[in-house]
Structures are given as C-alpha cells and as structure tokens.
Amino acid sequence: MKKLNKFLLMGLLALYASCTTDDFDSSSAEKNNQTQATSLSLTTSTGSKVMMQAFYWDVPAGGTWWNTVSTKVQDWSNAGIDAIWLPPVSKAQNGPFSMGYDPFDYFDFGEYNQMGSVETRFGSRQELESLIQNAHNQNLAVIADIVINHNSGGDQESNVYTGTDTYTDFNPASGMFYRSATDFHPNDTHSNDSGAFGGYPDLCHDKSYVQDWLWKQSNSVAKYYKNTLGVDGWRFDYVKGYEPWVVNAWVNEVGGFAVGEYWDSNVDLLENWTNNAQASAFDFACYYRMKDAFDGNDLTRLQDDMLWKRNPMRAVTFVSNHDTNEIYNGKMLAYAYILTHEGYPCIFYQDYEQWLDKNQLNNLIWIHNNKASGTTNILHADQDEYIARRNGNPGLIVYLNNSDNWQERWVSTNWYNSQIKDFTGKSNWEPYTQADGWVKLQAPPHSYSIWSTK
Structure with a gap:
C-alpha cells in the first residue's frame, strides 16, 4: 500500500475502467525493446541475509535518488545486506514529484518527456541501470516494487461499461502497453476484483491482453524488467487488490524472489495468501505484535502467533517502512528481535542511515548472518x-x-x-x-x- 498522491483528481474517486482486447503491435513493441541490460540478474539466492528498503516516502526530488543509493551499496554489502528494494522505477502520473505508486508508463524509466518531466523523481534510465549494475557488482540482488493493481494518468474517454467518461485511455510514450476502458473494471468480464485503490482505474488481470503485457509475452513488464534492466525479484504492492494467482503466475513465468504487501495483522490471512500466491509476505502480524510489545510495554505479546512462526521461509519481517513507522519506543529492541529470529529481516533506510545507531545495526546484521540459525x-x-x-x-x-x-x-x-x-x-x-x-x-x-x- 502507499499514500494517496496529493495531485490525484477527486473526480477519479468514482471511476473504474476496463481492458482492451485489441492485439498489441508486435513490430512496434519489439522496436522499443532493443536496449540490452547493463547487468543481467544475479543467480545467487535472495533471502539468506538481510534486505534493505532503499528509500522512504518523499525522498528528495530532482532526479538524484538513484545516484544517492548507488553510493551506499558497497557499504551495505560489506555490512551483510544481500538485497535492495527499490521504489517503483517507471514514470507515473505526477512525473518528477511521484513516488511511483500512481503508474502510467511501465516502460519509461526516465527517458521520455511525458507527465511533466523526462526523468522520474529518482533519476534517468541510465542512472537506474548504473545503480543496478553497481548493486550486482557488490553481490546485491535488486528487488523492484511492482504496482499492478491500478494505473493513473490516462486520458478521458467514453466508457460503455459505466455510461460515463472515465480516465482510462492510456497512450504511453514508450509505445508499450496501451490501455483503454476494456482493460479495467468494470468491463465485459466482471465488474470488479478483490479491491480497488483510491479511485484509480483498476486493472483487470483476467484479460489475456493485460496478462500478456504484465508477464507473459517476451517484452512484458516482468520479462523486460528481468532480462533488460536486470531486476532480480519483486515486491508486489497492495496485493489485497487482486487475487493471489496473479503473483503466482508472474513468478512461475519469470522466477525471482517475491514478497507481497498484504497489509493485515491477521496471521491466518497472511498464511493463506502466501500459500495461494506461493510467495513471501511482509509479516504484519509480527509488526503489530512488536508494536504492542515495545510501545505497549508488554513483551508477553512476543509469544503471540506470527507468520514467521508458521512459515519462516515465507515471512519478511520489518520494524518500519515507507508507509508505517509506529514503533517509537524500543525500536532497537525490535530490530534485535527480527535480526535474531526466523524470517527474512528488512531494514528501513531512514532507520539505518539517519535515525538509529548504524554501528549497532551493523552488529545485529553480523549476528544474524553468522549466529542466527535453527529453530x-x-x-x-x-x-x-x-x-x-x-x-x-x-x-x-x-x-x-x-x-x-x-x-x-x-x-x-x-x-x-x-x-x-x-x-x-x-x-x-x-x-x-x-x-x-x-x-x-x-x-x-x-x-x-x-x-x-x-
């Protein structure tokens, strides 16, 4: 999940859209898919050490963030980090101001003049590719944030499924993955799926055209990100908005580490999602029990049920992220907890680089990687x-x-x-x-x- 973009028009709140059955122009698409990856994906396994969330909400705008992160990766690798999670890398509706969670053109990584800028908030395509190669040189996997529940920034068009005009006409400058009313909900397949977000047009994953462009065909989002950019894995945003089979199908098609943001403290729901998606999930049950324990001053809550206790191989544990930072008291105790217990721990950029004692965190990372094994x-x-x-x-x-x-x-x-x-x-x-x-x-x-x- 993510914060609603402040530039979102209120008029979108009542709008839903749908998916196009037109065949894509393969010759045009292939023409746009000539760039070769500067560094192909790692073959090492992700999840054995510690992940770094390499951003926070409203990182500095101006196209400097990819370069900023690139200066950090060697130190992170030396500390024992094995993967970095990047924010959404493609051009979004609010161009130079967007954190990427209002996606418009999945194939514009800061190279086309649209939505008010050429670069994304984080930088240019060249800078992104340089960061990925630098991370790989330091033996760090790169986890891409994938936002496929909703889109934003489409032009207005007449929508036969709503009887109104909706903002569902997407004409990206990359020439890849045009979308129209049939590609969204409601449409001729069904009126909705698991959930819409914030009034944005809600993608219909049951449409073969959408599946082709997201993960199936040779120049799909999944295959382009993996084979051309060199991305190693996936963080799926707001997975409550669509069925878990979507994540399962994506990973079956392209592989790579995958974790879903199923924002719920109910461990039964988390476990059910991981079983059906065959992917990891952020352990929100653990997060909220730590909040009860450390901010509520009751460490008995650490005995409660959590995802890592049921399936540690599917649990990504965390103390803070770009959306939620509610553990104020005892935050270092919380990190001591996740870095000594089972699951795949994720460290938040601001905790590591700005707010907490980096030496103590590095010590905990070393302990995790060298001592924390077994049940x-x-x-x-x-x-x-x-x-x-x-x-x-x-x-x-x-x-x-x-x-x-x-x-x-x-x-x-x-x-x-x-x-x-x-x-x-x-x-x-x-x-x-x-x-x-x-x-x-x-x-x-x-x-x-x-x-x-x-």
Whole structure:
C-alpha cells in the first residue's frame, strides 16, 4: 500500500475502467525493446541475509535518488545486506514529484518527456541501470516494487461499461502497453476484483491482453524488467487488490524472489495468501505484535502467533517502512528481535542511515548472518523481559530487557561446558555453561544482549 498522491483528481474517486482486447503491435513493441541490460540478474539466492528498503516516502526530488543509493551499496554489502528494494522505477502520473505508486508508463524509466518531466523523481534510465549494475557488482540482488493493481494518468474517454467518461485511455510514450476502458473494471468480464485503490482505474488481470503485457509475452513488464534492466525479484504492492494467482503466475513465468504487501495483522490471512500466491509476505502480524510489545510495554505479546512462526521461509519481517513507522519506543529492541529470529529481516533506510545507531545495526546484521540459525524456542517472557534461543550451529540466545534496571536469569542452552559471550558487547560477562547447559545471563535496561559460543 502507499499514500494517496496529493495531485490525484477527486473526480477519479468514482471511476473504474476496463481492458482492451485489441492485439498489441508486435513490430512496434519489439522496436522499443532493443536496449540490452547493463547487468543481467544475479543467480545467487535472495533471502539468506538481510534486505534493505532503499528509500522512504518523499525522498528528495530532482532526479538524484538513484545516484544517492548507488553510493551506499558497497557499504551495505560489506555490512551483510544481500538485497535492495527499490521504489517503483517507471514514470507515473505526477512525473518528477511521484513516488511511483500512481503508474502510467511501465516502460519509461526516465527517458521520455511525458507527465511533466523526462526523468522520474529518482533519476534517468541510465542512472537506474548504473545503480543496478553497481548493486550486482557488490553481490546485491535488486528487488523492484511492482504496482499492478491500478494505473493513473490516462486520458478521458467514453466508457460503455459505466455510461460515463472515465480516465482510462492510456497512450504511453514508450509505445508499450496501451490501455483503454476494456482493460479495467468494470468491463465485459466482471465488474470488479478483490479491491480497488483510491479511485484509480483498476486493472483487470483476467484479460489475456493485460496478462500478456504484465508477464507473459517476451517484452512484458516482468520479462523486460528481468532480462533488460536486470531486476532480480519483486515486491508486489497492495496485493489485497487482486487475487493471489496473479503473483503466482508472474513468478512461475519469470522466477525471482517475491514478497507481497498484504497489509493485515491477521496471521491466518497472511498464511493463506502466501500459500495461494506461493510467495513471501511482509509479516504484519509480527509488526503489530512488536508494536504492542515495545510501545505497549508488554513483551508477553512476543509469544503471540506470527507468520514467521508458521512459515519462516515465507515471512519478511520489518520494524518500519515507507508507509508505517509506529514503533517509537524500543525500536532497537525490535530490530534485535527480527535480526535474531526466523524470517527474512528488512531494514528501513531512514532507520539505518539517519535515525538509529548504524554501528549497532551493523552488529545485529553480523549476528544474524553468522549466529542466527535453527529453530526458535521462547525461554522466558513477561512484561519486561523476553528470552529466546536459536537452536542452530552455533545458534544464539537473545535477551530483551525493557525494564529500567539490569536483569539476570538462568536459562537452558544447547552448549555444554562451553564459554560464551555477549556479541553485542553490552555485557562483559564471558561465563561457562554448566554440564547440563544451564547458565546465568544478563541484559542492560531498555536494551538487549545476544549470547553465543566464542
């Protein structure tokens, strides 16, 4: 999901549209598909380390963002990041001011003079391709934000399905993926799908023409982004707006890591979506339980059900993103939680680069990549304290303390007659575990310690 663009005309609020059955002009399309990727997609697996959300809402306009991110990727890779999630890369209705969530031309990456600019808010196509190649040179996968629920910026046309004029006539300068009333809802197939967003024309994914242009044909959005731009994976925006089979079909066609934004704290709904889409989902159940725990000062909420507890291979955990930043107190404890537990953690750009202690985050990333393996057991939870054990090799024990004082507890470990230490450096204890694996650990006030073998 994303914030509604402030330039959206109120008149769009009642409008829906539909999909065209006309055959696309293949000769024209192929002519526009001659650019070769400066760097093809990575073959390494995404999801084993940590993702960076490489933007925030209203990043500086003026076409500088791709270059800004490009200066960061080497440091991020050195820190242990394995993927960067970019905002929507194509030209949107509000041109140089848009964050990309009001898509108009899926094949204009900052090279056509339309919607008030040549470049996107983030920069030119050349700068985007340079960023992707730079990321790949640093062994970082590139995750593209895919907005296919709705479109914006079409011209007005007479719509036989509504009996009114609707803004559903899309004539992109790239010459790729023209759209008209039949390509949107309502149309001759059905009046709506799972959900519309903000009054924008709502794409109909049941139309073969739309499927062809989005993922099926050789110069579809999916194949162009992967084969020509070099994108490695996908973050699907507002997946509540269309059926999960769409994501499943996309990934079956082109592959790549995929995560959906199913914004709901109900873990049953999240799990159901991941099963049907055969893709990962952002773990909003985890996010809201962390909000209850750290801002609500009740760490027992960390015992509640979350997506990572049901299917860690399908859970992308996070503390903040471009849409929501509601964990104010104990944010570092929240990062200590997601970076020591199962799931694929995502770090928010502003948390890492501006708001929090980068050295502490880098330490947590190192711990995640080197110590956090195996299944999870919760060893203790009360209002102020939470202790959990990862059972891998070497595994770890994380101790969260949200009280005003240092705390100590005896816990059961998987290490026997072994010396351990706190890899955060917050405690200078280096105790030996007993023959039965028990040991006394400590954690500082409103902070955490993370223990493992030396």
